[in-house]
Amino acid sequence: MLEEKHHFKAWLYLSPALALLLVFTFYPIFNAFYLAFLYNFDYMQRTAEGMTFTTEGINLFHNFRRTLQDDLFIRALINTLIIVFVSVPVSVIISLLLSVWLNSIKRFQGFFQTIFFLPYVTNAIAIGMAFAVIFHREYGLINMILTSVFGMEEGLNWLGRVSVDESTPAIRAWFQRYLNLPMLSLMVFITWSGLAFKIMVFLSGLQSIDKQYYDAARVDATPKSRVFRRITIPLLSPMIAYITITSFIGAFKEYTAIVGMFGIDLGPHGDANRLITIVGLVYKSLNEMDSVGAMSRAASAAIILFMMTLVLTLFNMYVSKKRVHY
Amino acid sequence: METIEIRLENLTKVFQAKNKEETLAVSDLDITIPAGKLIGLLGPSGCGKSTTLYMISGLLKPTSGKIFFGDSDVTSVPPEDRGIGLVFQNYALYPHMTVRQNIIFPLENIKMEKKEAERRVQYYADLVGIGHLLNRKPVQLSGGQQQRVAIARALVKEPRVLLLDEPLSNLDARLRLQTREEIKRIQRETGITTIFVTHDQEEAMSISDEIILMKEGVQQQKGAPQDVYDSPGNMFVAKFLGSPPINIFDGEIKDGKIMIGNANVGRVEKKKNQPVVVGIRPEGFKLSERSSFQVKVEFVETIGRDTTLIIQNPKASKDQANDIENEDMNRANTFRAIVDADEKIKPGDSIKLNVKPHKTFLFNPETGELV
Numbered sequence: 001m002l003e004e005k006h007h008f009k010a011w012l013y014l015s016p017a018l019a020l021l022l023v024f025t026f027y028p029i030f031n032a033f034y035l036a037f038l039y040n041f042d043y044m045q046r047t048a049e050g051m052t053f054t055t056e057g058i059n060l061f062h063n064f065r066r067t068l069q070d071d072l073f074i075r076a077l078i079n080t081l082i083i084v085f086v087s088v089p090v091s092v093i094i095s096l097l098l099s100v101w102l103n104s105i106k107r108f109q110g111f112f113q114t115i116f117f118l119p120y121v122t123n124a125i126a127i128g129m130a131f132a133v134i135f136h137r138e139y140g141l142i143n144m145i146l147t148s149v150f151g152m153e154e155g156l157n158w159l160g161r162v163s164v165d166e167s168t169p170a171i172r173a174w175f176q177r178y179l180n181l182p183m184l185s186l187m188v189f190i191t192w193s194g195l196a197f198k199i200m201v202f203l204s205g206l207q208s209i210d211k212q213y214y215d216a217a218r219v220d221a222t223p224k225s226r227v228f229r230r231i232t233i234p235l236l237s238p239m240i241a242y243i244t245i246t247s248f249i250g251a252f253k254e255y256t257a258i259v260g261m262f263g264i265d266l267g268p269h270g271d272a273n274r275l276i277t278i279v280g281l282v283y284k285s286l287n288e289m290d291s292v293g294a295m296s297r298a299a300s301a302a303i304i305l306f307m308m309t310l311v312l313t314l315f316n317m318y319v320s321k322k323r324v325h326y
Numbered sequence: 327m328e329t330i331e332i333r334l335e336n337l338t339k340v341f342q343a344k345n346k347e348e349t350l351a352v353s354d355l356d357i358t359i360p361a362g363k364l365i366g367l368l369g370p371s372g373c374g375k376s377t378t379l380y381m382i383s384g385l386l387k388p389t390s391g392k393i394f395f396g397d398s399d400v401t402s403v404p405p406e407d408r409g410i411g412l413v414f415q416n417y418a419l420y421p422h423m424t425v426r427q428n429i430i431f432p433l434e435n436i437k438m439e440k441k442e443a444e445r446r447v448q449y450y451a452d453l454v455g456i457g458h459l460l461n462r463k464p465v466q467l468s469g470g471q472q473q474r475v476a477i478a479r480a481l482v483k484e485p486r487v488l489l490l491d492e493p494l495s496n497l498d499a500r501l502r503l504q505t506r507e508e509i510k511r512i513q514r515e516t517g518i519t520t521i522f523v524t525h526d527q528e529e530a531m532s533i534s535d536e537i538i539l540m541k542e543g544v545q546q547q548k549g550a551p552q553d554v555y556d557s558p559g560n561m562f563v564a565k566f567l568g569s570p571p572i573n574i575f576d577g578e579i580k581d582g583k584i585m586i587g588n589a590n591v592g593r594v595e596k597k598k599n600q601p602v603v604v605g606i607r608p609e610g611f612k613l614s615e616r617s618s619f620q621v622k623v624e625f626v627e628t629i630g631r632d633t634t635l636i637i638q639n640p641k642a643s644k645d646q647a648n649d650i651e652n653e654d655m656n657r658a659n660t661f662r663a664i665v666d667a668d669e670k671i672k673p674g675d676s677i678k679l680n681v682k683p684h685k686t687f688l689f690n691p692e693t694g695e696l697v
């Protein structure tokens with residue numbers, strides 16, 4: 001009796017949160033799966049020719065297959081993977097080194113902490129615009145340094161359109177298509193704007209490590225690099241795992257950085273969608289709402305993204321179970 | 327293992343806080359610690375024991391003064407070059423490493439050949455009795471076992487000096503007793519010059535070859551535990567050593583007699599008449615019919631072969647009764663006398679007490695110095 005009362009109360013207290021989750025999280029997830037398996041869904045008419053698995057002669061993964069055959073999706077997929085697997089490790093390592101350095105200095109620590117933390121409280125679009133100026137071909141800071149300090153004759157066209165020369169060997173063409181100057185600029189921006197939060201987490205982690213471990217290591221004549229590898233990194237590993245997992249998830253969803261730097265064309269002028277990501281692609285599908293099946297393809301793209309994120313997160317968690325010391 | 331003497335010369339440490347406030351943690355210590363001995367550094371919390379130990383280890387820089395290991399001045403030698411083993415109060419075992427990895431860590435730092443390192447790890451793990459726990463992580467060990475791992479880690483590089491900072495304070499009473507015997511045994515077997523910091527007088531008295539008693543950063547007395555107990559140099563030393571603690575009375579010297587109120591409890595030669603603090607050890611009383619020190623017994627505690635009498639006396643100092651459970655008694659002026667359990671004494675009995683002269687100490691009430 002008492003037990004039941006408690007259950008009732010628990011559900012009552014949870015209900016506001018559950019209602020919100022239901023409306024804004026669970027329903028959209030369910031709906032995305034539903035859309036992805038509709039056949040020839042017409043969003044304008046709200047009609048479909050049945051589900052893919054009930055329609056004769058139609059593959060269960062009809063929408064997924066069409067998505068994967070779409071060149072733009074492949075480009076979005078590759079761009080996303082590049083952002084995930086390059087920017088995350090780079091920014092985790094840089095922020096780790098910066099935090100250790102910040103933690104070790106005595107003077108100006110607060111000053112530098114503030115500097116590194118500023119991006120966190122600044123609007124991403126605003127920072128993106130600032131970076132667009134920094135990378136500007138004629139007035140940009142980077143090109144100014146390249147020409148005046150490194151004596152280059154002409155600055156690089158960091159944010160300019162990419163032209164792919166089809167006659168070049170396949171590998172070089174691939175680089176021209178994907179690992180080009182705009183992508184490099186974007187990556188610098190993403191890495192930099194992700195540093196603040198990571199540094200904050202790492203720094204608080206470092207400060208909570210008992211100083212006696214370092215005293216003990218010192219008495220035992222432990223070289224600095226070994227202290228870092230054998231003591232700091234393992235004791236910080238829960239934070240490193242947390243940051244890595246959340247950064248991977250965040251990077252899979254990257255979109256705002258590209259809008260901030262390149263505008264809603266998601267690419268340099270005259271080269272729209274050069275830097276499109278999966279989320280960018282899904283978002284752009286809204287423009288094609290009136291074409292039959294477009295919503296279903298967008299939903300399938302979202303589900304592909306979800307699956308990739310899920311697999312990588314599970315892998316991350318598996319690795320950290322083995323390697324992380326709690 | 328080579329054993330060395332440690333010498334502290336005018337060792338002083340002043341901590342300066344951010345607001346420029348200064349703390350004199352250690353003041354002008356002049357101590358010689360003989361080679362191969364176990365020295366107990368004893369004193370109440372905050373008296374500068376850890377600070378002294380960390381200066382000897384090199385982790386803290388002295389404000390002034392010098393530290394010698396044997397003949398060499400190590401004052402400005404960094405800790406890693408001093409050849410010391412240090413056991414921290416909470417052990418500071420690396421939580422992510424196994425016991426074996428913890429113990430071998432110092433040897434890997436000096437790139438010792440693997441076979442020899444493994445042999446040493448096993449030897450010292452066996453010496454401290456944790457040889458069968460090498461593959462465990464520290465969290466899987468009891469406090470006593472962790473403490474032994476910390477000792478093994480400190481010993482494995484065969485240091486010239488072993489420094490222990492309150493190593494038993496995290497252990498329960500039984501384990502503490504057992505482990506302090508263990509430390510004594512290990513110290514004897516290795517012959518390594520050892521400094522053992524503690525605030526527990528019984529602990530220090532039971533295992534040290536010599537104790538150094540400190541108060542507010544200043545050395546009070548140094549010597550063999552029993553010698554210091556038998557002839558305390560001042561009231562602080564007399565009060566700090568002994569359990570139950572020494573009884574303190576407001577008394578006076580009158581015509582060569584030591585008086586507590588109207589009772590004569592002894593004689594002194596060649597001392598002018600003056601008020602004094604009379605300290606009498608609880609075991610310093612004898613039942614005697616021919617005494618003017620007549621008192622009424624309040625409580626009787628018999629534990630084993632001793633009977634402790636708790637006695638009210640208006641001249642007894644209050645702070646000596648702190649460990650009495652009874653609230654009313656806590657506020658009363660009481661003292662304790664330990665007598666033979668054969669004496670059949672009941673609460674309420676009136677008895678006469680004689681006082682043993684060598685268990686009686688006279689102090690100046692203002693300075694606490696011996697009269």
Ligand SMILES: Nc1ncnc2c1ncn2[C@@H]1O[C@H](COP(=O)(O)OP(=O)(O)O)[C@@H](O)[C@H]1O
Pocket residue numbers: 341342343349350351369370371372373374375376377378
């Ligand atoms: N790092 C420090 N900064 C300022 N004051 C300190 C510091 N370490 C210790 N002290 C002060 O020095 C005195 C002695 O401390 P400590 O040596 O730790 O005492 P003990 O080990 O005998 O308990 C205390 O008053 C303590 O507050």
Ligand SMILES: [Mg+2]
Pocket residue numbers: 372375376377492
């Ligand atoms: Mg201490």
